[in-house]
Amino acid sequence: MAEDQNVRLSEAIARVVAQARSDDGFKARLLADPRAVLTAAGVPLQPGVAVKIVEDTDTLMHIVLPARPAGQLSEEQLAQMSGGLLSGGGLGANTWLKA
Numbered sequence: 001m002a003e004d005q006n007v008r009l010s011e012a013i014a015r016v017v018a019q020a021r022s023d024d025g026f027k028a029r030l031l032a033d034p035r036a037v038l039t040a041a042g043v044p045l046q047p048g049v050a051v052k053i054v055e056d057t058d059t060l061m062h063i064v065l066p067a068r069p070a071g072q073l074s075e076e077q078l079a080q081m082s083g084g085l086l087s088g089g090g091l092g093a094n095t096w097l098k099a
Contacts, residue, residue, distance in 0.1 A: 012042045031055075 020027040030037045034051040
C-alpha cells in the first residue's frame, strides 16, 4: 500500500514538473504558491508542511538532504534513497557534471 502511494505521489510530482517546464504561467504560480499548486495537482500534503520549490540552472545545482529517519535503514532502503538522485533529477541534461 505504501509503495503504491509513493508511485502515485511520484507520478503527480512528475506531472507538475512537466507542466512547469512547458507552461510559464503555471511555473510562476508553482513558485509563488507551491502548496496550493501541488494540492490542486493531487499531491496530498499534511497540514503545516511547508513547501519550497528551487530550480537548477546550468551553473547552480541543488542537493536535497532527506530528513533523518527514526531508527536504522536497511540496505534496500539505503539503495532506494541513493537511487533517487538519478531517477528524479534528470542529470543527463545538466552541465554541472564532468564528462
